[in-house]
Structure formats: structure tokens, C-alpha cells
Amino acid sequence: MKKVKFLFPFLFLTHVVFAWGFYGHKMVNRLAVFSLPPEMFAFYKANIDYLTENSVNPDKRRYSDTAEACRHYIDLDHYEKFLPIDTVPRKWNDAVTKLSKDTLLAYGIVPWHIQVMMQRLTYAFKEKDLEKILRISAELGHYVADAHVPLHASENYNGQFTNQHGIHGFWESRLPELFSTDYDLFVGKCYYLNNPLEIAWEASEGSFAGLDTVLGFERKLNASFDESKKYSIEYKGQTQVKVYSKEYAAAYHQMLAGQVERRLKASILTVANMWFTAWVDAGQPNLNDLVKDKKQTKPSDEEMQQIIAEEQRLLNENRMIGRDEK
Template sequence: MKGLSIIISLFIIFIICSSWGFFAHKKINEYAVYTLPPTLASFYKKNILLISSKAVDADKRCYIDSLESPRHYIDIDDYNEPSIDSIPIHWTKAKEKYQKKQLLLNGIVPWQISFSYHKLVKAFKFKDIRQIIRHSADLGHYIGDAHVPLHTTKNYNGQLTNQIGIHAFWESRLPEMFVKEYSFIKGPAKFIEDPLHTSWNIVKQSNLLVDSVLALEKQLDKSFSKHQKYSFIERNNLLIRTYSDEYARAYHTALNGMVEKRMASAIQQVGSFWYSAWVEAGQPDLKNLQKVTIDDQPLDINNKKNMGREEL
């Protein structure tokens, strides 16, 4: 029984550290391609498989780079400010107020979105196809993470409210179960005048949902016995304890479309950031760039331990 518990724990660590789950991150990047105008979409469609598969590279880097983890979240409540608007949005001003070490402890996802955006602009200017693909994939990942409410709070896995496991439940289990019921049509990509302000607005919208994410699950827990709440499923030849289908359906219903709306918003925003970077780079002609079929920098995380926080 102890061995089974270890297997379950290891699986949960992997899923949670995969923010949005590998499944959802790939879907977000894939669907974002179809929000782009034809001139740019032709390049992205040609490389859609690689841009989608590399959507999870940022998560994999958490296993080989100790500086990667803070790029995926921001614990707003750790700033002890009267409101999120008290946090300077510009990196230099934030460093002056809090010091870089504190910023890294609290997480830097809105700033990381801006950093990755400017790297993509540079890649477009140089028509560096591999860097365009890399930074497009990474940018999509960080934007996706910023759309997850639990990526904006120190109670990121319900560990402060006796709800451990809610992180993966919300961002992995629910999308995998219900994605076929979702509609991701929110319109075409739009030019973003101020990417940094937009990244902060995404974080603010996510943070407003934290209380609902936690409170709705806490209330639902009162209506289910432990036997009803959990079940075992087989995945990759392992027997895994997870939330039951019945409990997942009830929570999904209680959330009233929240997961679908956040995914749909992430998809449109990813497309908009890609499009805006291309425009800012001068709308370079990409039609003569060759399709990339092989990832020349694959990341292997087998037998490696996450170097960031482990959201057990």
C-alpha cells in the first residue's frame, strides 16, 4: 500500500508541475494558430505541430533550471499590499520597491510574458525560424499560466485551506474531461497596444477568481463522502487515485464555465501576442522560411526532480 501511495504522489507532482496540464497547454497553442490573419497563419500552420508540442517546454525546464519556476506564477497575496494595483507593473520600478530576490520568491509571470514577447519580436526581425518557434511556444505557455487563478495566489494548491490537489483538479482533470464540450471561438487575434499592461490585466482577472475556485470546491466537498469524491483510474499502466467523474462533473457545473472561459481567453490572447510581436517587428515576410520538422533542442526530464516548488 505504501508503494501505491508513492506512485500516486509522484504522478500528482508531475501533473501539477505541468501547469494547465500538458494536454491543455498544447491545445491552447494549437487553437491560437487559427486566430491569426492569413499572412501570419500560413507560417504558424506550417509549424503547428512543433509549436504545440513545445508548449510544454517551459514546464520541462523546471526540472533542469532553478530559475524557471517563478516564471509561471505570481503570488499576489505575498506582497501584503492593499490591492494588486499597488504593485508596480514595470520591472525596474518593481525591483526598486521589492528587490529582485523577493520578486523571484513571489513569482514573475506578468513580467515574464513581457520578456518573452520582446524575444519573439527580435526573432521575427531576424527571421530566425527556430527562435520564432521557441519563443512563440514559451510565450503561449506563460500566457496560459497567467489565465489560471491558482497561479496568482500563495494558496496555489489549496494547502492553506485543506484542499490539497485542487490545482491539478482545476487545470488538468477538468480540461481533459470536458474539452469536447468547450467552444473556443472568441474572434480573431487583435493588435495589443501595451503587452505589459495586458499581461497584468490577465493576472488581475485570474486573481479575482481565486476565492470562487476554492470556495466552490470547499462547499461541494460537504456533499460527497470520501468514497464518492475519489476513484481509481489506470494511466500508463499505473493505478492512480483521482477525483471521481461524478465529483469532477459537479465541480465543473459549479464553476459555471470558468475553465472553458479562461482557456478561450488564453487562446485569443496567445494569438494576439504572436500577431502583435510580428507587427512590431515590421510584419516580416515569412513565406520563404522552411518548415521545421525536428526539434533540435528536445528536453528530457526522465529521472529528474522538479527544481521549483512542488505543488503536492
């Protein structure tokens, strides 16, 4: 999650913008479980509800912990102004030397925080500390998913510099909520990452590369769309909320040509890859003795595609029932 911001200040509703929204984060962690190898699957599947629910902890923690916010993003467009982003040192110590720790904290540290979480998860696996494995897996999943959101790579994170206020929640919450049941989120088997830090950087750079699309297409659509149809009113519990209309969202989603789906898929696969890599680096501890129900065998790929489609449908249904959470 990024800094506190007003989504629609003219309605005097204060909003905090959550990356991927609660719904997206839950989906990423939940579906990542199905990409794990059989040696990990039983343990993660047995705890899939915990991994789902706790995927949003880092955003909740932001209220009580001032050090939290900068872990969720990196403003690569800030660095691009002064030096090409590929000259930002990838390693933390080198980056501190070149740019200063204050600068790094000011513009976000998500790739480095993913690395820290990887080290913690590897240690938790070595210790076979069940509680820690699950908590860190859930939170690592959050940061990895955040790194895949284009607006988490920009100082203009909510379109505030380009008169596009609200675009953050529009792209990462409203669009997945409206359209993700039609996505194909089966990502296949996860694999080992030789350099997780580099992969975290690739996620942020991929987000940076998608910024022009996210901002540019919305600007273009806004210029041609009937202003009176851009927003609509929906009810969240008893509260009236002004949202981007379904019509406007559908037009934007079409212009993005699968971008949200691609970033969601990349998030899911990278989360599974990170979990798997930490487990391998810890010496592949036997997780089956941590599971009570030992009958959880991994379904075949064909079965898996159906299971994932059903998971997507159920998650979306639950979101409808539990709308008040946001």
C-alpha cells in the same frame, strides 16, 4: 508550473503539477494558430505540430533550471496582504525599487517574463530566425496560458493551506480533460496589443479574481458531497492513480459555470494577440518565404469553427492514447 508538490501524498506518488496540464497547454498553442491573420497563418499552420509539442518545454525545463519556476506564476494574494495589488508597480524596474528583486523572484514574475518573451519574439521576427520564432512562440504561449490559471496567482497554489490538496491539477488538468470537448473554443480574429505588459497583468489579475470561485466552490462541494464517491481509481498505463471521480468533477465543473472554458478561451486569444503584436512590432516581415507549402490559405470563419471542433476532438483522443506522458 509551480513548485514541486505532492498531489496525493497518501499514495506516495510524487506529482509535479503542470499548469493547464500538458493537454491544456497543447490545446492553447494549437488553437491560437487559427486566430492569426492570413499573413501569419501559413507559416504557423505549417509548424503547428512543433508549436503544440513544444508548448510544454518551460515545465520540462524546470527540472534542470532553478531560475525557471518563478516565471510561471505571481502570488498576488501575497501582495494583497500587505498592499492592494494595484499598488504593485507594473513595470519591472519600478517593482524592483519598491519591493526588491528577491521579493519579486520569491513570489513569481509571470507578467514580466511574458514581456521579456515578447521582446525576444519581436527580435526573432526582425531577424527572420525561423527556429527562434517557433521556439519562442511556443514558450511564450506557455507563460501566457499559465498566467490565466487562477491558482497561478496564489501562494495557496495547491490548496495546501486550506486542506484542498490536489485542487491545482483538478482545476487545470482533470476538468479540461473531462469536459473541454464540449467547449466552444473559437475565439475569432486576433488583434494588436498596445501594451502587452498591461495585458499580461490583466491575465494575472483576472486569475486572482477567480481564486475565490476556484477554492470556495470546491470547499462548498466537498462539505456536501458523499466522501466515499469523491475519488476513484484510474489507470495511467500500468499505474493506478487516485483521481477526483467523474461525478465529483462534473458537480464542481457545473458550479464553476464556464470558468475553465472562459480562461482557456482568454488564453488562446491572448497567445494569438501576443504573437501577432510581436510580428507587427517587427515590421510585419514576410513569413511566406519561410514556408515550403505555400498553398496553406486561411479557411473562412465558418470552416474554422468546424476545424477547431475537430482539433479539440483529436487532441482529446490523442491524450487518451498518450496518457503516460503525465
